Amino acid sequence: FKIEGRYKDLSYVKNTTAFYRREIDRFIETHPEFEQESDGRVTLNFEPSLESAFNRGATDYFTNGRSDRMSAADTPKNSGSVIGSVKSVSRNSFTVKTKEELHNGDGLTFFSDTGELSGFLINRAEFIDEGLWEVFTREPCVSIPGLKPGLKLMRNKDAQWVKKMNAETALRKIPIRIEAKMDDRGLTLCAEDGQHHRAEIRSDADLADAKNEERAKEQLLSSLKKLGNSDFTASDVSLQCEAVKFLPASAMNQLRRDLIEKLEKERLAKRPILQKASENSVQYPIQELDYHANVMNSKAREFYEKHGAHVNQEAFEKGLGDTEAEVMRCRYCIRHEMNICPKQAKARGEKVKPTPLVLKIGKIKMTAYFDCKRCEMSLRAHVSE
Template identity: 40%
Template structure:
């Protein structure tokens, strides 16, 4: 079991090759979907591919998590259980679970982690899951530092907290979103979310007064906790998770490298902290989150809900990546655009460029060709005629959401990960010895031979150091090579190479033997671990008899099966901390800090009454605002 002070950077893996890239770029662990039953149905992998990833990860003492975190029907449960055992045989270290039905029967002896789909928001829920046998809690993305710290205070020192630090945000609490299932029969709890939150909605009062047209009021900006990593450490987080099992290798490389550097900087100045895997990565590029797909950035509710601070969590105009500003448009010509680039910005053929219209819409085009122009300008030839770029005006800020040069760079080899070792060479009476150690394990080799003096001692010593340091085809790099200053024995290159290879092979074997596999936490008796709530409805997500019996054994009665088994009329389809009223500056709690709201808004609109959201298909939803809850919440129901 890892110590709380062993920080873990956890990266997504769409497939084995992406997972290997994540490891190379500094991930301490990766999470991946198997052939079925992962909460990203489009990101499945064969067991052979998972085994390949595990073998690679384990070279660096990195771990592989299998996402087995959907809901299972009675018929699927035995198949999911078999997959759990097959995954363990393939080398998987951890199972990420949501469905408590799996706990009712045999599982492999590896760690179980409670998925974000378990909706862990309270210390009581976390303690229950810990006692049920989970070693790591993926707490809700919405939690503040204070809420995380309160959970940490209630857990044992053996149980770790995992927190999302980057990537897309679900607007609803994870595990509590039923809109996709209700409207298009694609369950978010079964890995098939249709992402209806990314659509535009008209907003009106219940009386029918229109307020906004075609705004993406439920589409949140992307999570970025770069500035809060150390505060999260202090709050009790040990595992730092990057979202994105559907993202490509370029994204995973860049974002993993970014957070690797950030966490290493914290570890370097705090000796009580360490990494949870071995090796260090070097990069051929400068990591930057702005160069990967993003919808803008937010740190969400990390500091709690602040009514005296601006609220801007949703990207109202588009769910797409608008990109980073690269320049100002100076002129529009029949076949080209004249652009003044920002300092330090270089544009390239194939770049994807975007702009905002006067109405706030985000539109884009590809740069077919870029040429220098006079007075520090560049001439951009779009792939389409400039007159077709509707809403583009001189003076507009041009943004770039596809950096072609960066994309080409990221398509190649961009990182190298090596484990530092010390090589110590010594001479005995009739043999040459070498010990190679990574600080924990070591390998040794010896060659008996006649010991002749060197013709050139200085050259002999330099040649020996060079040959011992040839570790390029291994996972190691020479941090230090120790050779006696008074070496008076000639060491042929063939002997040095033989010693190095044999010692490294033994080090490999010793590191494998020393690597401890993770084991499942022993659960306490159900009678000693009552569920925090005695009555459970559909939102407990009970999809099979074993899960129902699990909750019954823990003293909770399930009154309705999962929404996917039996839809519930008038049920809340989303439960959110995000607030449409706050986003639209109609929150009554913000008026004191922002009195200008009253200058622009009818006071009647500031009452916390429901609003109606209507999509392009004419489907209507009621957003209700529960301002007296702590923290306040919003629920969405179908009208």
């Protein structure tokens, strides 16, 4: 799983990691042949939604075969999810038909008649009736270019959701089972975490008979569940005894704290310690390295040469002279995306040659070549001196 975090805010990372955590847990629950590697269970204080995070849409790429739209060419920005449409526009406000709840500070977007993404922030949102809201903006609504009845609206910022994400959103606790055994000679407490870690303590203090056994049992079990700010949560608490005895709350609380401390020490003592990687003379499998190795600095060159490889070409970004380097080869085809694929043209009764397409970005010239028999596109680049 890859989680992109570059230039993303805290809410993006929280939301995405929570979404993956929830889906992985659901998978494990229905596939007993798998188990999670980490300890604990995560409780989320919100409903993860990838649509609420920054995104440019989604595609299944070639998972289910080739599709007509694999790229988001409309805008490089986050246009958001469709929430409804404009019903009417007045000078200071406009009404929106939507099933969503709108909030002050929400960001709304729309595509203009020219295909440009435009947008604004809601200054105030007022509920009118079921499925109908009145929206006020900072500027006069009649001065917002393109805002008109029937316009499809999207939301790329949910102010209420952002506020929730800025608070505590998740808590990880390790579930443990606690068992109490009571007899005339004292009390034994045992805790297990399900990962082969176990702690046990014994108190031989004299226990008095309980005046109300049912109430005493409830108090004892309730006390054992109170694990506070520890890393644990009590998934199961039980009591075994012939007759319930009375134990002062202060004594019970201290026994519980001692039990948890002993379990923590047991887990720490058995925690595997990763060994520091030692220097070795393993040979790199490729002896001659070109620009594909992406050697940008002396440290990278030093590493490869240390392991028996010779760097005869630096990274593409450092320039390869007059060499045109292949930087990508894939089944995705920009000609197919633009509806100028020879196969598409043939289906329309037209004839199109798969001529290369060129894109220039400063000193970089990229040329897309097409192998229509294999249905592949090769992107080659050249950096001018």
